[in-house]
Amino acid sequence: MTVRVAIIGCGNRGADVYASHLGHQGVQITHLVEPRPGRLWEVAGRYGVAPEACFATWNSFFALGRVADAVVIATPDDAHVEPCLKALSLGYDVLLEKPVCLSPHELPLLLAAEAVSTGRVTVCHVLRATPFFQEIRAVLDSGALGQLVGIQHAENVAYWHYAHSYVRGNWRASPPAAPFVLAKSGHDLDLLRWFAGAPPRTVRSVGGLHHFTxxxxxxxxxxxxxxxxxxxxxxxxxxxxxxxxxxxxxxxxxxxxxxxxxxxxxxxxxxQCVYLGLNNVADHQAVTVTFANGVVAQLTVSAFTHNNTRTLKLLGSHGELRGHMERGELELHDFRTREPRIWNVPVAGIHGGGDTALVAAWLAFLRGEQGVPTPLHESLDSHRIAFMAEEQRMSAL
Structure with missing residues (x-):
């Protein structure tokens, strides 16, 4: 069976990442939605989409009814909720780019819409699908760490990446974009939730815009x-x-x-110069989350790093696991055997292979071969943490 997918939002993530991986995995891209005419026709030519299947607005596309098997929604941050609600009302399965919304009040709307729809939402939390973080999950599940007590996680954004995306790019001002901790670290907060295995209970956060002024x-x-x-x-x-x-x-x-x-x-x-003052999002932020099962996780996300990578430690009653994503390196210290183990996991591709793997998992779901990659209610916990963190950060300024 050839799966037919429409792409709503033909930016980097929608057209260059998801549509590309879908095409390489046998999907037919049937419709495109993009308000920029030049970009729309460029992408249409790339994927062989007919002019009559190209639209400037998602309302025009949805007016056709259900004409594909599923949709990818990769519009700007402030334009995710409405097309997702409309897609669910038509019974579409949705691959929804994160952040899914910009307000905690919109989270129940998405859950309620999915509950009465035949469609299901998969949030693009691609890091769960990477071989690197899958390996970490396997270590946790093996019991090698004993009881998980704490997580220390750092997202090293890299100075040039921050300047590109959060000073000059689409995510430099919140609103209309999501706050920095959600726009950049939504993946990481989702990882913390996945590793902890429980919903968040309390959140504390501090941070601010230190340099780019x-x-x-x-x-x-x-x-x-x-x-x-x-x-x-x-x-x-x-x-x-x-x-x-x-x-x-x-x-x-x-x-x-x-x-x-x-x-x-x-x-x-x-x-543009990075010092014009056109940005307002934080460039360094720390978040502490206590989960319902007592696990305490600490996330630091910073512009002021050389490498663009993630580093972390998982601290357990019987062992410590250290990880460096860019190098694909894991280091396990078992307190019982006192023998360290160091090994490497392949990290090739964007997001360490997570983009390709998430698309593959979503397609397996669409074909009825497995369940939804991650339930929506669990994916939204990362957003709940981010919204609480940003409220805490702003109240401390």
Missing amino acids: PANAPAGASDRCVTCPVHACPYDARGIYTTRSADRWPVTVLTAGGISLEEALESGPYG
């Missing part, structure tokens, strides 16, 4: 990097983008729709 602009800095006389700025867009592959993220974000990299740096948001 007009007060920290170097003397003489221009409003655009291409005209800036300041030397050795770590956030110089020319250094970030011109040294990277032209056919891969993040450069493809700048050139989407057919514009050149030079044009993007001269006139687009990705060529």
Whole structure:
């Protein structure tokens, strides 16, 4: 059976990631929704979607009724809930990009809509599907750590990645985008929930915008990097983008729709100075979560790191597990045998292979070969934690 899927939102995640993996795994991309005409026709040509199956708005697409087996919703952060509710009302199964919403009040709406629909929602928490974190889950399930007591998890965003996505990019201001801890660390909060094996009970958080403000602009800095006389700025867009592959993220974000990299740096948001004050999300934040079973997890998410990776420790009554995602390295210390074990897990591909694996799991669900990859109510716990964390952070400012 050929599965037919519509893509709602043809940005990097919708068109370059999910649609690509779906196509490679035998899915027929039947319809596209994208408000930018240049991008819409570019993606339509790539996947062979007919002009009459391309739409500028999701309302126009849904007016057709149910014309595919499932939909991917990868619209901007503030435009996830409404199309998801409409998709569920038509009985579509939905692959929903995170964050699923920007307000805790919208979480019950999604749960209620799914409860009366024949469709099911899979949130794009791709890290659960990576071989690296699957291996960590297997260690937990083996009992090697004994009773899990604590988790120390760091999301090292990398200075250039933060500048790209959270100063110059779509997630620089909340609202309309999600707060930093949800936009960037929704995956990580979902991992903490998965490892703890229980819903959250209490959340504490502190953090703020420490560096990317007009007060920290170097003397003489221009409003655009291409005209800036300041030397050795770590956030110089020319250094970030011109040294990277032209056919891969993040450069493809700048050139989407057919514009050149030079044009993007001269006139687009990705060529702007990071000190203009156009961003308001945190650049360093710490979150402590106590789960219902007593497990205490600590997450630190920071712009001020060299590597773009995740590092963590799982602390148990009988052992400690250390992990470094970028290297695919795991280190287990068993307190009983006193013999350490160090091994590596493949981490090739975007998100360590998680994008490909999540799409495969979702397709297995659509084909009736397995259940939904993660129940919606469990996926939404990551959002509950993030909303509580942001409320805590803001109240402490």
